[in-house]
Amino acid sequence: MPSNQVEALLQRARAGDGEAFEQLIEPHVGRLYNYLARMVGDPADAEDLTQDVILRAHRAIGSFRGGATFQTWLYRIATNIAVDALRRRGRRNARVTSLDDPLQAEQGLVAREVRDTQRDPQRLAEASELIEQVQNAIAELSPKLRAVVVLFDIQGLTYDEIAQTLRLPLGTVKSRLFNARTRLRELLEPYVAGAA
Amino acid sequence: MKTCNHYKLLIGARVDGTATEAELAELHGHLAECTRCAGEVRELERVRRLVTGLPRLRPSSGFMPAAMARVRAQRVSWFDRLFGGMQPAEFRLAAMVALVLVVCIGVGMVALHGHGPGVSTSAVVVKAPPPHMAPPARPAVASANDEYLRECRLVHGALDQDRAFWGAEAVQLASYSR
Structure with a gap:
């Protein structure tokens, strides 16, 4: 969306125009959901949190002055919400549900009924062990390191954008990214050791 | 001679894909001699490929309309x-x-x-009446009492808002009218 169009929509949204806000936020919702899903490691929670981000952005759109880009501003709200959610859970690691784990039912533990993944490529990919291990490793990172690595490697933000989003100096962003990768290398050792 | 620690920042920049040509040339010189750093670069690049290779997740199809309905209701x-x-x-x-x-x-x-209108009753009773609320001079004859009391009511109209003070004044006025 061209910047002048964004600015016009922002002005209308600040004045309380809900339709303008909808047009502004819609292109970002998919990316925000992906970010939150990777941050908290749970797709269902990610929908609730994405909803929270949208509602909070709507409430606060009047206070957005354009010092950062609209996308950066949304990521900042999303990061705050994700970190709060992780804190509320009372543990640093995100909950990761394995498709291989049995379900707790009234009659005891039963095997999950997983849909035919041959017809659903996304679920096939999600079900693969490697992807699950990578997600588990990301969930092992502290929220500070996790946010940086997800924003850079998955969301594709630049150092500068991450620095603005997390309100960190550029050097801190780089060092956190390096530390996050080093930690992931330890956690994923069987998959990366001796990589060619 | 520079230690491996010196090259950490350059290794990070190379893995992130943000190293300049000069930085890459400097780093490659070191990597050619240091198998440990060369191995670290390979493994970190592999980590990055694994993370960037995660599939993009999308919300359910009904999410956006439901979210916007909540926005409109907010x-x-x-x-x-x-x-x-x-x-x-x-x-x-x-x-x-x-x-x-x-x-x-x-x-x-x-x-x-100073004190606003919400001062306590005890404070008013102890305090002397303000000058503008002081009762007029005592009348010389009894027939003037009615006029005197009317004047008192005008002067003390504001006292309706302060019943405690009015009570104290009423005792005083009664003694004048006797």
Whole structure:
């Protein structure tokens, strides 16, 4: 969306125009959901949190002055919400549900009924062990390191954008990214050791 | 001779894909001699490929309409417009500053204007009546009592708002009219 169009929509949204806000936020919702899903490691929670981000952005759109880009501003709200959610859970690691784990039912533990993944490529990919291990490793990172690595490697933000989003100096962003990768290398050792 | 620690930043930049040509040339010179750093670069690049290779997740198809319905139903107050996007720490700080300001302004107003209308009854009873509320001179004859009382009511019209004070004055007025 061209910047002048964004600015016009922002002005209308600040004045309380809900339709303008909808047009502004819609292109970002998919990316925000992906970010939150990777941050908290749970797709269902990610929908609730994405909803929270949208509602909070709507409430606060009047206070957005354009010092950062609209996308950066949304990521900042999303990061705050994700970190709060992780804190509320009372543990640093995100909950990761394995498709291989049995379900707790009234009659005891039963095997999950997983849909035919041959017809659903996304679920096939999600079900693969490697992807699950990578997600588990990301969930092992502290929220500070996790946010940086997800924003850079998955969301594709630049150092500068991450620095603005997390309100960190550029050097801190780089060092956190390096530390996050080093930690992931330890956690994923069987998959990366001796990589060619 | 530079140690491996010196090259950490360059290794990070290379893995991130942000190293300049000069930085890459400097790093490659070191990597040619240091198998440990060369191995670290390979493994970190592999980590990056694994993370960037995660599939993009999407919300369910009904998510967006439901989310927008909630947005339309949401009422936005002026307070939310000002503070809605702030993170909790900032919010708490802003609220604390606001509270301190309110307290300071309140204390300042009390210091400037003294007691307001909400002073206690006991304070009024002890205090002498203000000059503009003092009763008029006692009438010489009894027939003037009605006029005197009417005047008193005009002068003390404001006392209706302060029943305690009016009670004390009424005792006084009764003694005058005798």
